Amino acid sequence: MGYGSDAASRGGGAGRIDLRSDTVTHPTPEMRRAMAEAEVGDDVFEDDPTVAALEERAAALLGKEAGLFVASGTMGNLVTVMAQVPRGGEIITPAEGHIYNDEAANYAVVAGAGLRVISENPNGEMPIADVVEAIQDASDPHSAITSLVIVENCHAHTFSRPITPAYMRELRAALKPHGIPIHVDGARLFNAAVALGVPVRDLVADADSATFCLSKGLAAPIGSVVVGSKEFIFKARRARKLLGGGMRQVGILAAAGLVALSDGPEGTVKRLAEDHVNARRLATEIAALPDVISPGHIAQPEGERLDPSRVTTNFVIFKVTGGIARRTRFLDALEKRGVLMVAYPHGQIRAVAHYGIGDEEISKTIAATAAALTETA
Ligand SMILES: Cc1ncc(COP(=O)(O)O)c(C=O)c1O
Numbered sequence: 001m002g003y004g005s006d007a008a009s010r011g012g013g014a015g016r017i018d019l020r021s022d023t024v025t026h027p028t029p030e031m032r033r034a035m036a037e038a039e040v041g042d043d044v045f046e047d048d049p050t051v052a053a054l055e056e057r058a059a060a061l062l063g064k065e066a067g068l069f070v071a072s073g074t075m076g077n078l079v080t081v082m083a084q085v086p087r088g089g090e091i092i093t094p095a096e097g098h099i100y101n102d103e104a105a106n107y108a109v110v111a112g113a114g115l116r117v118i119s120e121n122p123n124g125e126m127p128i129a130d131v132v133e134a135i136q137d138a139s140d141p142h143s144a145i146t147s148l149v150i151v152e153n154c155h156a157h158t159f160s161r162p163i164t165p166a167y168m169r170e171l172r173a174a175l176k177p178h179g180i181p182i183h184v185d186g187a188r189l190f191n192a193a194v195a196l197g198v199p200v201r202d203l204v205a206d207a208d209s210a211t212f213c214l215s216k217g218l219a220a221p222i223g224s225v226v227v228g229s230k231e232f233i234f235k236a237r238r239a240r241k242l243l244g245g246g247m248r249q250v251g252i253l254a255a256a257g258l259v260a261l262s263d264g265p266e267g268t269v270k271r272l273a274e275d276h277v278n279a280r281r282l283a284t285e286i287a288a289l290p291d292v293i294s295p296g297h298i299a300q301p302e303g304e305r306l307d308p309s310r311v312t313t314n315f316v317i318f319k320v321t322g323g324i325a326r327r328t329r330f331l332d333a334l335e336k337r338g339v340l341m342v343a344y345p346h347g348q349i350r351a352v353a354h355y356g357i358g359d360e361e362i363s364k365t366i367a368a369t370a371a372a373l374t375e376t377a
Helices: 029-037 049-062 073-084 128-134 165-178 189-196 200-204 230-242 251-260 272-287 323-336 359-376
Strands: 066-070 089-094 114-118 145-152 182-186 209-213 224-228 315-320 342-344 348-352
Touching (some): 049 066, 049 209, 066 230, 073 145, 073 182, 073 224, 073 230, 114 128, 128 165, 165 200, 224 230, 272 315, 272 348, 272 359, 323 342, 323 348, 323 359
Parallel strands (some): 089 114, 145 182, 182 209
Antiparallel strands (some): 066 224, 209 224
């Protein structure tokens, strides 16, 4: 069996340079091998040794008692809400966050919870005074009961900025008197750890639970892990079952996740630093091109030159002059040249560096960007 080392096997696809997301990555050769050889069992009976090993590894890395393998980041967040928030309870979460904007209102539809959203600052942090202000008075029968605060780390819409342990400490201290738990939607938590140069456990030490995705920059094909106390994971497991997320010989998938989290050369955590360097280079070079401007909204004020120093992980977010119509023509012109970027909210464009995108692909992307801008000027 050829595992393939060409761009197609890493998410490039037929010579394309696909920067729409880090979810387009294909598994590494070591992952494919581990998947083929994985020892498996029925995970609904908790009999799959590979899933158990992945859950233990994830929990140990994040400094929590237990872990639960789930199908996706969305499912990880949802089982957390189902485990932590009673029907009619309320969650405080960022206004530009994934939970509010990109999970099909599952918190309401499935969990019966409400959201109270807080505008983030340019680093993706909800101001702590605003969070405290948003806590409802549980003794007032008019109010929903504030039951969970969710932080997104990295915070996608602010150039996927990492949220620091210092912020988490301050948030925890502010919430402690209210007894409100914290969940970290850490779809790209390992990018944050690598960018900040801190152990990943430091990012969630002041949270009760966290989800991280194996299927994004870590390059595994499927899956996320939720971590927290044993009691919480028991409830989350029940919620996963309710959602039909109890899987059987799923060690075949967990095996790829174990490779991703390995300390050895086959692990994909340390290499995230390359993605961060590549994203910064892309931002630096396209910032110098005419008609590339700042993304506006919360990421960087409207109408400035794109500031590459805002790029500290693997997301580049920018705008082109000429509004939405030019954006569409620009993205089409890029695609014609074999480069895919994606339309992002607020008229923005996103390009994401990932496994399979190296120096050569970044150089080609810069050239294609320059040509697409000229063509659409
Ligand atoms: C911040 C954040 N949270 C959660 C998710 C959901 O992950 P999934 O696509 O695996 O459901 C994403 C996906 O892009 C994300 O960016």
